[in-house]
Amino acid sequence: MAPLQRRAFYGLLIGFIWIVAIIVVFIVDGGVSAFNEDQGFRLTIDGLWIGGLIAYLILFETILRRPGHVDERDKLILDKAPRFQWLAVIFSLVAWVIALSESYRDEGQVPVVFLYLIFMSVLIVSMIGQAIGILIGYRRMR
Amino acid sequence: MTPLQKRAWLGLGVGVGMSLSIAAVFIARGVASFDDDLVLRAIAYVLCVGGLLVYGVTLRIKRRKPGRSEVLIDERDKEIVRRAAMAQLWAVLLSLFIWAIALTEVYWGQKSIPIVFVYLIAISGLIVSILAQAIGILIGYQRMR
Numbered sequence: 526m527a528p529l530q531r532r533a534f535y536g537l538l539i540g541f542i543w544i545v546a547i548i549v550v551f552i553v554d555g556g557v558s559a560f561n562e563d564q565g566f567r568l569t570i571d572g573l574w575i576g577g578l579i580a581y582l583i584l585f586e587t588i589l590r591r592p593g594h595v596d597e598r599d600k601l602i603l604d605k606a607p608r609f610q611w612l613a614v615i616f617s618l619v620a621w622v623i624a625l626s627e628s629y630r631d632e633g634q635v636p637v638v639f640l641y642l643i644f645m646s647v648l649i650v651s652m653i654g655q656a657i658g659i660l661i662g663y664r665r666m667r
Numbered sequence: 668m669t670p671l672q673k674r675a676w677l678g679l680g681v682g683v684g685m686s687l688s689i690a691a692v693f694i695a696r697g698v699a700s701f702d703d704d705l706v707l708r709a710i711a712y713v714l715c716v717g718g719l720l721v722y723g724v725t726l727r728i729k730r731r732k733p734g735r736s737e738v739l740i741d742e743r744d745k746e747i748v749r750r751a752a753m754a755q756l757w758a759v760l761l762s763l764f765i766w767a768i769a770l771t772e773v774y775w776g777q778k779s780i781p782i783v784f785v786y787l788i789a790i791s792g793l794i795v796s797i798l799a800q801a802i803g804i805l806i807g808y809q810r811m812r
Contacts, residue, residue, distance in 0.1 A: 561778065604749045607749075607752040607753055607755070607756050608752060610756055611752065611755055611756055611759070611796065614756065614759055614760075614792075615759075615792065615793065615796070618788070618789045618792050619789060621785065621789070622785050622786055622788075622789045625782070625785045626782055626785060626786070629782055630782070632779075633702055633781065633782055634777070634779035634780065634781060634782065635779055635780050635781075635782055635784075635785055636778060636779050636780075637770070637771055637774055637775065637777075637778055637779060637780055639785075640766065640767040640770050640771055640780070641767060641771070643763065643767070643788065644763050644764060644767045647759075647760065647763055648760065651756065651760070
């Protein structure tokens with residue numbers, strides 16, 4: 526397994542754990558309605574979010590700075606990954622639109638906290654999309 | 668002008684056309700009436716789907732001239748497309764960030780936003796993505812001169 530492929534695999538694993546952790550914290554701490562009132566809840570979510578982003582940055586940035594670890598094929602795969610990232614971002618946006626419009630159709634209003642959640646989820650999905658794009662790239666190049 | 672440049676100009680035209688026409692429709696009929704106004708919703712959906720279809724057609728510009736072996740997209744073009752894809756992703760993230768800040772500040776008192784903005788966020792994400800790719804490619808050519 527190539528070093529970049531291994532990192533992408535770890536990235537995918539971290540991404541799923543990251544999403545599950547955020548969902549669990551959200552459910553345990555009272556959900557969307559408690560988010561505005563509970564500062565501890567907000568800080569926990571912020572910690573998880575920023576911590577995950579830093580973990581991803583370390584995972585991929587460190588390998589790109591080591592010339593021996595990445596060859597031309599790896600670079601080509603890495604270059605194609607943004608396509609998957611882009612698709613993942615667009616599909617997650619569409620999923621948010623459908624879910625929110627269906628859930629809040631009667632009220633006609635969506636809580637402001639969802640803006641924060643949309644932005645946060647799109648960043649997470651983008652990171653996971655990159656990892657999936659790299660893994661698919663290796664599979665196609667076999 | 669290379670085929671990729673031509674495609675970028677067409678993409679830019681589609682993106683600007685889509686954003687102007689959607690903005691004009693929403694201004695003319697009012698953003699607040701989105702939930703009740705079927706005509707507004709229908710026009711918005713037609714503009715989005717139509718714009719995406721036209722954009723899809725521009726992406727079909729051939730890589731080779733018909734009947735010739737001459738390659739119309741070379742390594743330089745591929746490098747420009749690669750960079751434009753990154754610009755596209757960052758532009759979408761930036762547009763989301765701006766929406767999040769602007770709507771949070773405007774609707775902070777009410778603690779909720781009209782549902783139409785969720786649609787507008789998604790529509791603008793698509794348009795920004797089309798525009799960013801086109802602008803990224805055009806800037807790429809400008810820099811590589």
